[in-house]
Amino acid sequence: MYRFLCLLFMYALLVMSCSHSTHEQKLLLTQADSLMQIKPDSALKLLKKITNYKQLANGDKALFAILWNKALLKNDIEVSSDTLIRYATNYFGNNDPVNAGYAWYLLSRCEKSKGNAQGEADALFKAQEYAINSKNLKLQACVWDAKSLMYKSQHKLDSMYRYTNMAYRAFQKQKDTRNAVICLLNMGVNSSMSKRVDRALAYYLKAEELAKHTNEPLLLSSAYIQLSYTYYQMGDYPKALQYSRLSTKTSDCYDYNKWINMASIYIKTGALDSAHYYLSKCSPSEDRIKFYYELWETLHEKRGDFKNALTYEKKYAFILDSLNKKSLSESFAGLEKKYNYQKYQSENQSLTINNQRKNILILILLLLLSCVAMLLFIFKNRQHRKLLIQQRLLTSKEEALVKKEQEKNTILTKQFDIQQNALKAISLLKQNASTFIKEDDVFKNTKTKKEFVTQQNEALSALYKNTIENVDLLYNNISKRLATSFPDLLESDILICCLLLAGFDNISIASLLDILPKSYNMRRTILRKKLNIPHEVNLTEFLANF
Template sequence: MKTTVLAMLLLASCILAACTRSSPNIQLVQADSLIQKFPDSALHFLQGIQPKGLHLAADRAYYALLLTQVKDKNFIHQTEDSLIRIAVQYYDSTKNTAMQARAHYYLGCIWRNKDDHPEALKEFFKAITYSKRIFDNSLTGHIYNNIAYLYYLQRLNEQADSIYQITEKLAILEKDSILWADALSQRGMINIRKGRECYQKAEEKILHAFNISCNMNQRSMIAKTAYSLSLLYGRMNMGEKAVEFAKLNINNQDNSNALDKAYLVLGDAYYKISQYDSASIYLNKSLHSEDHYTKAGAYMRLADIAKKQGLLEKALEMERKYSSYLDSAQQKQQSAEIVTAEKNILIQRKQSEFKANLDQVYYYIAIGIVIFLTLFLALWKRHKKEVINFKRKEIEINKQTEELLQQKNEQINFLQKEIALHNYSQTEKQILEEELYTLKTERQALLKESYEHSEVYVKMKRIIQSYKKTDKSSEYFDEEDWRQLIAETDIRWNNITIRLATKYPLSQDEIHLCCLYLTDIPTSHFRYIMECSRDAIYKKTKKILEQKMKYTNKSMSLRDILEKLL
C-alpha cells in the first residue's frame, strides 16, 4: 500500500513539473496565429485577455508586442510607445533575436506615426540587423518597405526607389504578393513625381500592382493602387479614368486615416472633368485631414474653382491658406534629418562591425596563440625527447667505444709482451706484428670515432655550419671548450699536446691551433673557431713553424710536422 501511494505521489510530481510552463502563454500563441489572416479577430481576442493576469515578464512582453502589432494591422493610428517599449526592453535583455526584430520594427512604426522619421529610421535599421541574423526575409522585406516609404515621404526619390527594388526581390522570394504589389505601386508613384516622361513606366508598374491586388482580393491594396492610378490619370488629363479609380479607392478603403487623401484625389479628378460642384464637395471633405500637404492640395484646387466661378475674394482666401499649409508642410520636411540619421546609423554599424571584427581578430589571435603554444610545447617535448635519446645513444656509443678501446689496449699490451718475452721464429714474429698493427689500426679508428662523437667536436661543427649559413653564430669557444679539445686530442693522439709543450715553447693559443690542425676540419674554417681572420691564422702558423719549431723548409706544413710527432 505504501509503495502504491509513493508511486502516485511521484507521478503527480512529474505531471506538475511537466505542467510548469516555460513556453509562451497558449492564448497569446493563438492570437499570434490569427494576426496575419484575421487581424480584426486577433484584436478582439487580445482585448479579451486581462494584462493583470499575465504574471510572467515573458508573457507581458509578448502581449505588448502582439497588441501593438495587431493594432497596426487594423490601421489603428498609434503614437504612444509605452506598450511596445515593454517588449523592446524585455527582448533586448533576453537577446531573443527573432522577437527583437519584431519589437524594434513596431517601435519604428510608432515613430513613423508620430512623424519622427529619423527615429523611425533608427529603429527600422536595428530591426533589419536582427531579422537578417535569423534569415527572416518576410519581415526584412516589410522593414525595407517602411524605410523606403520614409524616404518617399521626404521626397528622397532615388534612395526610396533603390530600397523598393530590394523590397520587390524579397517579396518575390517569399511569394508575398501583397508586399510586391505595394512596392510596385510605390515605385510607380516615384515615377509620377519624375514627370511626364516617366508616366508610361508609372502606369505599367501601378497597373501590375493593381492586377495582383485584384487577384488576391486584397481590398486595402486595391484601394492603394486605385489611388495611385487615379492620381496618375489625373496628371495625364484622363479625367474619366481618374474619377473611376478614385471611386474604386474610396469603395475599398479600410483605413479611415487614408480617406482624406482619397477625397482629395476624387475631388481633383472631378475638377479635371470640370464637375466643380462634385469636386468642391470632396475637396472640402479632405480638409478634415491633419496632413498639411493634403490640406494644401485641397485649398489649391478650391482656389482654382473659386477663380473659375468668379469668386475672387474666396479664391484669394483659398490661396493664402494654400500657401500657409504648403509652408507648414515644407517646414516639417525632415530630409536633412533623415540623411543625418542614415549617416549616423551607418557610422554606428561600421563601428559595430569594426568592434565585431576586432573581437574576431582577438579571438583568432587567442586561438593562434593557443595553437602556437600547443605546437611549440609538442615540438619542444619531441625535441627534448630526441635530445635525451641522442645523448643516451651517445653515452651508449661512447661506453661501447671505451670498452672496445680497453679490449684493444689489453690485446695490444698482451701481444707486445708476448713478442718481447718469447723467442719466436721470424715467421711467427711477423704474424704477431701484423696482428699488432691491425689492433693498433682498429684502436686508432675507435679513437677517431670517439673523438668525432665528443661534445666539443660536435660544437665545432655546429659553429662552422652556422657561419656558413648566416655568417654568424650564437655559440663560441670558451676556455672550457679549449680544455676539452686538448683533452680529446691527447686521448686520440697519445698526449700530443703534452709532448708539444715539452719540446717547443708554445703558447696556449698556439697549442689550440695545433689541436685544430690535428682535426679533419679545413684550415679555412679555423677562423670561425678562433674568431680571427684567415690572415691571422696564417701568421700564427708561420710563427710556430719558423720561430718555435725552427723549420725553414717551406715544403713542410704544420700538419705534416704534427703527424710525424704522432
C-alpha cells in the first residue's frame, strides 16, 4: 500500500513538474520578445531553442504561442495550424487585453491561411474588442489593417477604406512611417477600385512624400509604380512615363512589372520600338501574363504584323482558359479544404473534452494525495533540519580552514615583502661596493678584489635562490613548472621570471643582474620567444596566470 501511494505521489509530482518553466526558458522568452520588432529572424532562432513548449508554465506557454506565431508571421512563414495559438486565446483575457488581442489577431491569420473566412472574421472581431479596451495603438493598427485586407478580399470597398484609414491614423500616432505609407498605398488602391482616380492620386502623392523619409527604396518604388499607373489611367502619359522611370531607378525589385508598365505607356504614345524593347526584357509573373500577351498583340497590330498579332491572340485566349480552369479547381479545393477543416475541428473538440476529463481525474488524484504529501513533508522537514545542522558544522570547519590559509598567505606575503626590500638594499650595496673598490687603494690588489667580488656574488646567488623559493610559495612552485613546461629555459631566465613576479621593474632587474638595460631587454625578448607569448600579451600577467 505504501509503495502504491509513493508511486501515485511521484506521478503527481511528474505532472506538476511538466508545467514548470526554467530560468533559461524565461530568459529566452524575454530576449525573443525584445528582438521581435528589429530582428525577427534572431527571435525565431531563440524560440527554437525551447524544444518542448508543453513543459512551460501556463502563462509562459501562452506567451510562447504568441511570440512563435509573431516570429513566423514576420519571417513570412505561413501558419495553418491553430493548436498552439489557442493556448494563448484560452489563457489571456480582460486582465491582459494586449496579449489577448494579439492572440486573437494571430489566430485570425491562421484561419486566413486555412481559407476559413468565417473563422478569420470571428477572431478579428474578438481581437478588435481587446484592442479597443487595451488602447494600444500598435495592436489597434494591426487589427484594423487585417480587417481592411479581409474586406478587400470580399470586395467590400467601403469597409476596406474605413479600416485602412483607421489603421493609417493609428500608425501615424505612433510615428510608424513605413506602415503609414503602406496604408496610404492601400487607400489609393481602394480608391482606384472604386473608380475614384483623383482621390487615389492624392493618396499616392502623399505616400510618395512620406516614403522619401523611410530610407526604403522598395517602398518609394511602389509609390512611383502606383503613381505611374494612375497617371496612365488619367491619360497623362508623360507623367506616367516619368514615374515609371523613377521606379526603375529607385529599386530593381519587380523590374518585369515596371517594364510592362513602360511598354504599355510607349504603346499608347506610339513609341513602338521602345515598347518592343521593354516587352522583350520581360519574363512576367503569372498574375500579369494575360496583360503581357495582350500588349504584344496590340503592338503587332499597330505595326501591321497581323500574323504575330494572331499568334499572341491565341496565347492570350489559351491563358484565359487556363486561368478559368485554375479558378474552378481552386474553388473545388477550397470547398474540400473547408470540409477537412470542419472535420479536424470536430476532432479537436473531442480531444479537448478528453483532455478536460483527464485533468479532472488528475485534480482528484492530487486531492487524495495531499494528506500523504503533508506527512512526507513533515518527515522530510525533520531530515532537512538535521542536514542543516551538519552543514553548519561543516561550514564552520571550512571557514576555520580558510581563515588559517589566509593567515598563512598573509605571513608569506609579509616575508616576501621583507625579502624584496632586502634585495633592493643588496642591489644598492653592490653598486656602492663596486664604486668603493675602484676608488680605494686597499683593493688595488687583484687577489683581494677577486675574493671580495666572489663573496658578493655568492651572497647574491643565495639571495636569488631564497627569492625563487619565496616566489614558489606564493605561485605554486612556478619555477619548477616553468622548467618542466619549457625545457629550453636557463636558470637566469627563471630568475628573471621570479623577479618580475616579485614586483621588480626592468631597471632594477638589470641592476641586480649587473647588466645593461639594453642587454636585459634582449634577454627579455628571447625569454618571450621561449615562452611562446604573443606580442599583445604582457609577460608579467602571463607568468601570474601560468
